[in-house]
Amino acid sequence: MTVEAGRTGRLRAAFERNFQTGAEVGAALSVWQDGREVFSACKGWKDAARSEPWTPETLVLIWSATKGFTSACVLHALEREGLELTTRVGDFWPEFAQNGKERITVGEVVSHRAGLTALAHKTAGILDHDLVVRAIEEQASLWENRAEHGYGPRTYGFIADEMVRRLAGTPLDKYWRDNFGEPMGLDLWIGLPAGQHPRVAQMLAPRAGAEDDFSRAMSVPGSLTREAFSTPAGVAAPSAMNTPAMRAASFPSFGGIGSASALAKFYAMLALGGEWEGRCYFSLKARNWMSEPLTQGLDKTLCTETAFSAGFMMDPVDFAGNKRRHLLGPSLSAFGHPGAGGSLAFADPENRIGFAYVMNQMEAGVLPKSRAFGLVQALYDLP
Secondary structure, X not given: OOOOHHHHHHHHHHHHHHHHOOOOOEEEEEEEEOOEEEEEEEEEEOOOOOOOXXXXXXXXXXXXXXXXXXXXHHHHHHHHOOOOOOOEXXXXXXXXXXXXXXXXXHHHHHOOOOOOOOOOOOOOXXXXXXXXXXXXXXXXXXXXXXXXXXOOOOHHHHHHHHHHHHHHOOOHHHHHHXXXXXXXXXXXXXXXXXHHHHHEOOOEOOOOOOOOHHHHHHOOOOOHHHHHOOOOEOOOOHHHHHOHHHHHOOOOOOOEEEOHHHHHHHHHHHHOOOEEOOEEOOOHHHHHHHHOOOEEEEOOOOOOEEEEOOOOEEOOEOOXXXXXXOOOOOOOOXXXXXXXXXXXXXXXXXXXXXXXXXXXXXXXOOOOOHHHHHHHHHHHOOO
16 A cells, blocks of 8 residues: 555545544644655644644644553563563562562563553552552552453553663663664653753643443442552643643653654654664564564453553454454554544554654543544545
C-alpha cells in the first residue's frame, strides 16, 4: 500500500470532519511511510478559551501512548545486556523477587501478566518514585495464572523505569532522550524541559460518555479497575497534568509530551525494522518482540478484550486469525499504544508506516473511538 494523493485527501477530510462535528478543540495527525512524512495536519486551539492557535510547533500530553516508547526503552536496554523476555526480573533487580515474585519474567511484566496492575500500598504518591518502587518490591502478585492479564495504567511505568535503571544505570526518561530522542531529533519527552513548556497545549477533561463495563467498574470502590487507575495516588483529574511541576515530572506510564510528527517518526523507525538513517536501533529479534502477541483475552483492568506484545498493544484476533477490531489498521503485525482521551500511535511494518494522532479534548472511555478510528479508516480505506 502506498499513501498516495487519494488517501491523503481522505485523511484530510476525516481530520477536518472531527472539527466540524465539534469533537475537537485542537489536534494533530502525522503519517510517515518509507522514512518520510507523507501527511501532516494540525488545527484548532491549544486552550479552552480558544485564544492560542494550535501550530506545527505545539506539543501535547499523550497519556498512555507514552507506554510505547517506554517499552521500547526496556527492550533496548534488555537487548544491550544480551538478555531475553524469559529473563526473570529478579535476576537483575533482586529486591523485586519478594513475596512470591521470584519467577516473574520480563515478558510477563511487559505484557501485563505479572499481576502488578495496582498497588496494595495506598499511601504511595505518584511523585515519590522510591516509595512506589519499594511498594512494588514488597507486594505479592494479584493473580497467579500468567495466562491472564490486566493492564497496569500507572504501575507499569514505575516497573519499566526501575528495570531500565537496573539494566542501564540511568532513569528511563534520560535513557529515552540519550538513545532515541536526541539521535532521532524527536520533539518527544518524558519529563518536559522548562524551556519547552510554552509550546504545550492545555489538556481538557472528557465530556460525559456512554456507560460501559469499564465505566461501571471504575464506579465501584475497591474494584481492580478503580484501584489500577488510582494507585499510586495522585493526578485525580486531567487538569492536574497542566501544571509546570507535573509536566516536568517523569511519568513513563502516562507523562509523555510531544508532537504528532515526532511520535509518528519514532514508529516509522520501528516500521522499518528498527533502522533509521543508517543506524540500527533494534535487532530483528527485538523488533519481533514488539509485533508478536504474548497475550490476548478479557483484560482484568480495562474490562474488554485486549492483546499485548512486549509492551505494545495489538488488535485482538479471532480463532481463524482475523482481526476482531482494526484500531491499528488491517495488518496483523501492526503494534502501538493508545492514550487516555483518544490519542493513538502505531507502527505498521507490513506497509512501512508510522502513524500518530494527538489532541487536547479528551473523550470518555478506554480505547480511542470514532475520531482516531475515522482517521485509520481513511488511511487504509476500511469500511
